[in-house]
Amino acid sequence: MSASVIIFYIIAAFILGTGILAVTTRKIFRAAIWLLFSLIGIAGLYFLLEMNFIAAVQIVVYVGGIVVLIIFSIFLTQKSGKEMQKPILVRQLFSAVATVIGFALVWLLISHNSFATNSTSIVDVNVANIGTQLLSTGEHGFILPFELVSILLLAAMIGCIVIAMKTKQEQL
Amino acid sequence: MFSLEGITDAIYSWLNSTFNPTIALLIEFAIVVVCVIGLFAVLGLVLVFMERKVSAYMQIRLGPNRVGFKGSMQTMADTLKLVLKEGLVPDGADKFLFNLAPFVVMIVAMLILAPIPFARNFQMWDINIGVLYVTAVSSLSVIGILMAGWSSNNKYSLLGAMRSGAQIVSYELSAGLAVLSIVVLTGSLQLSDIVNSQQDGWWIFKGHIPAIISFVIFIIAVTAETNRAPFDLAEAESELTAGFHTEYSGMRFALFFLAEYVNIFIVCSIGAILFLGGWMPFHIGNWEAFNHVMDFIPSSVWFFGKVFFLIFLIMWFRWTFPRLRIDQLLNLEWKYLLPISMFNLLLMTLMAIMGWYF
Amino acid sequence: MFIVDYIKEVYGAVKSLLTGMNRTGYYFTHHKEIITQEYPDNKDTLVLSERFRGEVVMKHDENNEHACTGCTACELACPNATIKIITKFDVTPEGKKKKAIDTFVYHLELCTMCNLCVEACPTGAITMAQTFEHSVTDRSKLIKKLNQPGSKIREGVE
Incomplete structure (x- = not known):
């Protein structure tokens, strides 16, 4: 396992972890901050791939623009500091089912199509x-x-x- | 001759001859981290002292003059005091974000430092999108401020954070356009390319009046972006009781304070690289003899000299001008700086296409 | 025309900002303008301005005589009850009773140095002194008796 693979897994774990935290936290401002970290992690992934331009654009557009916009709209809403109430069971079930189906779809696509690595034409x-x-x-x-x-x-x-x-x- | 390049080369070759490449790389990382933290600490001490002295002389005062020679140890004593103080966390605060915010601000400042060339061939990361990288990462620092303001659970902090956010987001535009006008002339985003393109004269001289206009706009916009007076209404002591860092104390406050000065250093070094040639000595066209004499001054001295000149300029603004109101601030950006810098960019593009610069 | 006004406005703004920077730049380079007094070090050469008001004192001449008639005009003029005059009645050689002060009590801790008592005094008996080092270790030391012991009113002052 080379160093870049280790770094890739660290970044991927970071993205997934902050993404899960973003949807599970019950404070709306914290959700925005976790989303922000998730997006920064994706930018880090682009940096790892040496796609510097797209990484910088990711930071400018998503982090500097969209998340700041989200945070501003959170500031302007009431009860932004309060904990949100727990979603009802049916909704939780449905979202779990949707997640599983989405995951299955992605898994299916990845397992059926192999990614050919061509290091010749960069x-x-x-x-x-x-x-x-x-x-x-x-x-x-x-x-x-x-x-x-x-x-x-x-x-x-x-x-x-x-x-x-x-x-x-x-x-x- | 003394040069930072020689030192880094010596360390690099010694490490690679002594250890295997992976360990050598890790040790290099460690050295870079230690150097950056050391630079931050020294910058904090020097710039705070400089600010206090400059402000004192501009207000016909003496400033700190008791601790150490002419008060030079005053900031050291203040830092010691801040370290020993208790870091309070307000009861209703979002404790996690409250503790995270100063570190976000600090880490962003550290990240921006990466592509800056401090001297000839002395650069941490010569990324090919240097300028874009700096603009992108600096837009992150607003997040730290918003986080601090919100998590303090204090209306003044929240107001300060929102003002600061609005200010940074709007002034980023004209700062970006001012930077772009130099990128148009250079044709590259890489900071080392931009410095090298000023081999025969700095852009502020080569680019005629449009370059001077974009320099002025850049300085105004970055003063606003670093939340300094006359644009300090995010922390306005007299109305918001220090804004987003009202609730911070002890070491966390010190981190915010340090980040402010490090950010000033960073924006001034970007300004120096783009308009004043970075580490490039003062060269005039084809005057070989003159240029050669100028080369005898080490490039790091040139760089830090220019950066400190710009820092002094920004301090001069701070201690001369009164604070703007929020509507005046937004008027200045959207009615004056942005149209002027857009027009200026067009002019600059025309100049670059026609080759009307030296 | 709009664009001319716009340019004029920008020009005026830049000019006024430069004027301000010129001033602070002048002060930055001319250190002899500095007005800071390094107080404990320059105690001997410290020059206080004429109008500086440190505390209320009663003027006594070389015969230990003052000009206070005990009229309590200053006590009435004082906005925060700093002055308390205790009067007594002297018996003149002719056998008449005459009002005079026994004690002029002055509460320094209440005084705001507003000068109203000095202006109210009809005989010019009290004045403002330039002493300003008032710190003491006990609050009761701030209550002062302004007329010196054994002093009496000057002849001819009514």
Whole structure:
């Protein structure tokens, strides 16, 4: 067992442990913090794979953006410090069944499809390549999805502005 | 000639010749950790003393001048006091998160230190997305502050934490854009590449007025991001009784205090790397003789000199300007800094494409 | 025009900030402006300002005479009952009774150095002294008797 495998298992255990804590804790703020650690663990996994760009983006988007947003909305809700009540038995049962089925599905997929390890063609993933690939119109270019996403974000932004815009009060 | 590079090379070759590679690697890790912790401790002591002296002279006072030579041991005495104090945990606090928060803040500061080149070839981790890594990890520090504010179970702490969160999230934008304008010129995110691209002059001189504008915006934005006056309304002593660390005492408070100064050091070293050439000595174009004379000053001296100059600048801001109100703070960001830095970035891109820089 | 106003605003802001930094920068580099008094070290050369108010004292001249008539104007003027005047009646040579002070009690621990008693005094008998080292080990030592033992009122002061 090489060092990288050991590190992989440590990180994986960290992700799973914090993930389980996130769904089992009964304090909503702690759940957000455990989710945050889980996401950081995933970023660590990307770092281990030497996919630095995606790891940094994972931290920026999920940790710096989404979790902070979640935490802010928790702050603005009432009873954020109180323990939530225990879910009823039926709900617990159903979620357990859903978890088992989901796990079985993933297990089935992994056991049926083998992952071929090809160490021959490692893609050079420096940022300049990612940038040119993102904006290239040629083969494997991502210009169309890129533009689609930007239009989507623009629409969302305009929507936000329209919602937040104050209408001038009519003069009495 | 004295250089940090020589020392690290000597240690590296000695370790590898004495032990087998795995143990040598582990020992290197241990040395790096000890060095980082030592750097933090020294930085805390030096910067707190510096701040107190600078503030005193700017307010026509003398500052600490009793303990040690001209008061130089004052921070040591204060640290000793903080270590010996009892660390109280409030009754209604979320004890786990309350204890975790200072360490989160500290660990984030340690992580950001990794890609910073302190001297020629003296860098812990030359990651190829250096600048992006720094921006990404520094966005984590807000989590520690929010955690501290929430778990204290105190309305002032919570208010301080929320202000701090809003402030950091919004000022990250203009800081990021200011950083991007230099990345556009360099064409690389790697910090060592950025330093090397300033071989024939620092970007603040080579990039004309747009570089100066983005430098100013960067300094303003990082002052806000580190929650320092005039943007210290997250900890505003007079209204929120120190904000998110109201309930902290003893060593945990010391960790927050230390993290604040370490963060200042980090943002100033990023500023120095991007705009003032990092460890690169002061070079002018093709003046070989002049450049050669400048090379005689060790690169670590250049780096720390620039960083401390920027730190002094930020301290100067702190002891001159009054605190902003929250609406003024957000106005400054969204109505002034962000549009200006966006326009500036466009200008910079045009410059980079047309090659209008030296 | 909007954009001109915007630029003017930014320019004005930067200019005013630089003015402030110029001031603090001046103080930072000019150490002779420092006003801190290193108190116990410079005890001998310490210069207090003229208007500094340390405590209330009663002026006595070389004949051990003061100007206090015992009118209690200061006692009435005092906002927190710092002064308590105990009067007595002297018998003049002509056989008339005359009001005079027996004891001028001054509670330093209650005094806020507001100067109202000094302003109220019609004869200028009391004044503010510049002494400021008032720390004692017992609170009762702060209750002072201002008229010196054996002192009497100066002739001609009514």
